[in-house]
């Protein structure tokens with residue numbers, strides 16, 4: 001096993017004049033659950049398609065399980081599982097028959113096939129309902145089955161494109177728990193995309209934040225959160241107005257300043273001393289109630305990161 005399940009260098013993909021993935025350099029350690037976070041259209045699905053060799057990069061390289069995504073795409077797809085937009089389930093077949101079918105597609109020997117299907121259905125809490133027709137199932141159950149399908153052939157790496165999209169919080173949590181347990185037990189690396197930041201924070205060892213094809217931050221969720229926290233500052237008090245905003249904006253450490261609901265929200269350059277800003281506000285007659293640094297959770301960190309101009 002390679003120490004890195006995924007490694008990209010300067011990976012770039014254009015669609016006409018649109019740069020969907022922009023010089024992405026990323027390393028995902030083997031065995032990690034990696035969450036790729038970004039708003040709609042930020043390049044998450046395109047990245048997965050590049051990694052699976054379903055799309056040619058315009059520039060740059062991607063190595064998946066030590067295989068080159070340009071020249072060894074077939075081998076990558078053999079060793080990886082993937083859940084993309086379509087769950088790929090047969091609605092008129094039972095859950096068990098669905099998995100049996102795909103196990104045959106993957107050429108699992110009959111004995112192992114049965115054992116593997118049972119193991120996965122049990123692991124995802126679906127074994128008792130294995131004979132039910134999938135078409136009648138809730139979205140959450142279908143999604144669990146779709147995840148089971150990606151794991152059938154014991155891939156070293158699975159790509160899950162928004163696995164919990166459209167699930168209610170309870171179903172999402174159930175899928176998350178089962179997925180984590182299964183992934184840990186089998187040592188599989190998981191590359192998943194999500195819009196749900198609380199989810200990424202609970203589920204992922206590492207997250208990458210992407211916007212307009214560019215990787216803005218990568219690391220443990222708590223580190224990404226801490227990074228954005230350092231950059232953000234919020235001031236409440238009386239006397240905050242447009243003049244103050246303009247004044248503050250002109251200060252060197254300030255990258256942006258906005259007034260929202262009477263609160264002055266600032267982004268400051270990483271590591272800069274902010275006490276002169278507070279002194280300036282006092283000098284200009286602002287009666288400060290509170291100065292708060294940073295956001296409380298990954299959601300705020302994410303908004304702070306993706307909310308900045310490129």
Ligand SMILES: Nc1ncnc2c1ncn2[C@@H]1O[C@H](COP(=O)(O)OP(=O)(O)OP(=O)(O)O)[C@@H](O)[C@H]1O
Nearest residue numbers: 015018019020038039040041042043044045046047
């Ligand atoms: N085949 C294609 N042809 C042209 N443009 C494309 C194609 N695929 C993706 N794009 C564009 O590339 C950009 C990134 O799309 P992508 O699907 O990777 O985003 P995403 O982060 O997965 O978004 P979402 O969260 O909505 O799924 C978008 O602007 C999209 O319109």
Ligand SMILES: [Mg+2]
Nearest residue numbers: 044045046161
């Ligand atoms: Mg997508």
